[in-house]
């Protein structure tokens with residue numbers, strides 16, 4: 001009666017530290033320029049070396065420019081982070097994927113596409129969206145800088161085992177409804193702390209039917225439920241995705257691995273500490289209206305009023321959120337004019353996301369006065385999209401086609417949405433100032449963001465008939 | 467790590483739910499700021515106006531709460547990004563303890579790495595403490611006895627994992643503790659290379675000789 005969490009966790013236990021705490025082996029470490037650089041510097045100053053450098057992989061994503069023709073020093077303040085990560089990786093014997101190379105990109109896009117992320121592995125990164133990698137059935141979670149140094153120096157972590165939670169999406173989503181809509185709906189439904197202290201297994205018919213990329217979109221936002229870890233049981237779809245990737249096991253070793261991975265499912269009689277069931281067929285394209293990822297509504301709904309909030313603290317928070325967002329309660333959210341569109345981030349920057357957005361953009365034009373950016377998640381995604389001619393579709397429609405990185409998801413590289421501007425964004429956080437001081441973010445899926453770009457307003461993509 | 471035993475002082479009530487780490491320390495402050503000086507940017511979007519002047523209404527700008535060692539916060543405090551800078555920034559304004567109904571999991575872990583005590587209490591208790599805190603009268607947080615003591619002298623017991631409590635009380639460094647177990651780790655890894663070779667074998671020399 002083991003849960004998938006048990007089957008992912010227990011094989012990595014080196015020692016029982018008592019009281020629900022465990023010494024856990026870490027199989028993979030991803031490093032990026034923001035937190036990885038700091039960890040490398042700290043290791044150097046303390047005279048520490050990576051214990052298992054071949055289990056760690058580094059690439060710059062947060063603080064590098066995504067302007068066409070960029071270099072590592074194009075964004076001045078990011079230069080020392082980029083070069084510091086590169087040099088730290090070299091010092092420790094860690095593989096580093098530099099700008100322009102296959103492997104460069106948002107760490108959580110890079111890990112899976114390079115075959116570094118594997119089912120049944122433990123994987124960490126100094127980044128809360130590490131849970132994205134759970135889409136392949138890995139136990140992947142974000143840690144802080146001190147823990148990152150700890151794991152680099154020892155290859156283990158002290159961790160408390162979370163409680164097990166399962167979210168089942170039953171039924172099939174309707175046309176125009178993407179994995180992003182499912183997960184935005186879920187966060188709105190159970191709240192930004194609905195998964196705190198838990199590891200979330202995403203299951204059910206709608207999840208099984210998704211390609212790996214869509215599963216990653218959903219796992220990406222486990223942290224927006226407060227859960228450090230989110231994962232999907234690996235299956236034939238997963239194994240087919242992994243086969244042949246550069247760092248994945250090959251040949252007979254791959255077959256052996258798959259045989260072991262087939263056991264990574266929750267047993268029929270597994271007991272969960274919390275279970276949530278969502279009817280996927282009833283979910284509409286969903287957008288955020290406020291400043292927490294729990295502030296989401298269907299695109300055909302009205303902007304909620306603070307009086308509808310469930311408690312006093314939230315009533316106050318909703319009022320502040322509406323002020324910050326410059327929205328009037330009671331008005332339909334659809335039709336709200338946007339100034340910016342951002343299609344990118346580790347939530348929605350993979351090739352499937354770009355195809356969905358391109359399907360909407362094809363034969364249309366970005367509305368006057370709107371700036372719309374496409375930022376592919378990785379060098380590999382970028383090259384694939386260019387091979388398919390998607391860049392031409394976007395450029396022809398008036399979108400800007402950029403280099404891979406985090407960009408407007410987090411505004412750590414000097415790229416930001418201007419103060420007061422409203423942005424339709426495929427990223428995962430609509431926090432105050434997340435896309436730049438005073439920027440107003442509406443979270444949504446890639447087709448919805450493309451629809452906002454071509455109409456100039458928040459729009460139900462189903463009405464465009466794309 | 468700075469040990470934590472007891473702390474006495476004003477407790478600043480900041481009862482907004484879901485205060486995220488992007489608000490606690492904005493991203494662009496992480497790239498150019500040393501850990502020791504991050505306090506100046508703690509809560510920057512709330513603490514300062516658009517012109518950079520202090521917002522006099524923000525709780526930590528009020529005379530009674532400047533340098534307060536305790537924060538009483540709304541639910542899900544520290545959700546969002548894993549940035550440890552959030553804890554460094556809070557330490558930088560003099561905070562040693564945050565009391566809330568719940569915390570972001572990663573933020574909570576980062577607190578323990580930096581001598582910051584996260585205290586979880588029920589929503590009702592947190593509300594009650596926040597009401598008693600408004601005048602700036604001193605609270606005591608006593609980790610030895612696991613109690614929050616209000617200005618009126620009422621004690622509120624709290625739970626904390628024993629391992630975390632011990633590490634905070636003694637200011638233990640986790641890395642030093644773990645390094646005592648290196649032999650155990652190496653033995654585990656050697657066995658794992660047999661049972662799960664695919665995790666290791668395609669990666670030449672996955673562990674560096676002599677370092678584990």
Ligand code: SF4
Nearest residue numbers: 129345346406409410
């Ligand atoms: S794309 Fe955004 S959420 Fe993802 S790793 Fe980069 S900054 Fe973090």
